[in-house]
Amino acid sequence: MQTIINMECTECKRRNYTTTKNKSKHSERRNAQKYCKHCRRHTSHKEVKA
Ligand SMILES: [Zn+2]
8 A cells, every 4th residue: 555645845835745655664754855946955854645
């Protein structure tokens, strides 16, 4: 069972990335440093449900 996950910039709250993950294997929520084109720099992104 794959779950669609959005990666949301914690600074501007925009959703920049979409990914999928297996919820049963990866239930923990993680933050990731990703490039935000709106902030124009790397920011912390959190996982949110699509
Ligand atoms: Zn941003």
